[in-house]
Amino acid sequence: MAEDVEYVKNEKGEVAVACQIKLASNCAGKGAFCEDEEDARDWVEEECWVFSGVGYICLQCNEQIMRNLREIRPKTAR
Ligand SMILES: [Zn+2]
Numbered sequence: 001m002a003e004d005v006e007y008v009k010n011e012k013g014e015v016a017v018a019c020q021i022k023l024a025s026n027c028a029g030k031g032a033f034c035e036d037e038e039d040a041r042d043w044v045e046e047e048c049w050v051f052s053g054v055g056y057i058c059l060q061c062n063e064q065i066m067r068n069l070r071e072i073r074p075k076t077a078r
Contacts (some may be wrong), residue, residue, distance in 0.1 A: 004054045007037055017044045020055030024064035031056075 006018040014033035017040045022029065031044040041056075049056040057065070 005037075005041065006055055007040060015040045017041055017049070017056050019049075019058040019061055020052055021057055021061050021065075024058075024060040026060045028058040028060055031058075 006020065007015045008018050008030050009015050010033050014035060015037050016030040016033045018030045019027050031040055031047065034040040034043055044056045047059065049058055050062050
């Protein structure tokens with residue numbers, strides 16, 4: 001199983017899924033620390049983080065992406 005999901009570890013050896021893009025100023029950064037990678041992934045999936053295919057994107061960053069998409073519209077008219 002090839003995957004590039006990024007994890008963070010704490011001193012206790014617990015793992016959490018890291019937000020893939022850390023775009024939003026209020027980005028969650030990472031999910032909750034769990035015993036292993038699988039639990040950590042379950043946690044973010046329950047929180048409805050978006051799986052991009054290579055990693056997970058937290059809700060705040062996902063919102064930021066949506067906001068950016070709306071702002072990309074050309075502002076040519078005055
Ligand atoms: Zn994020």
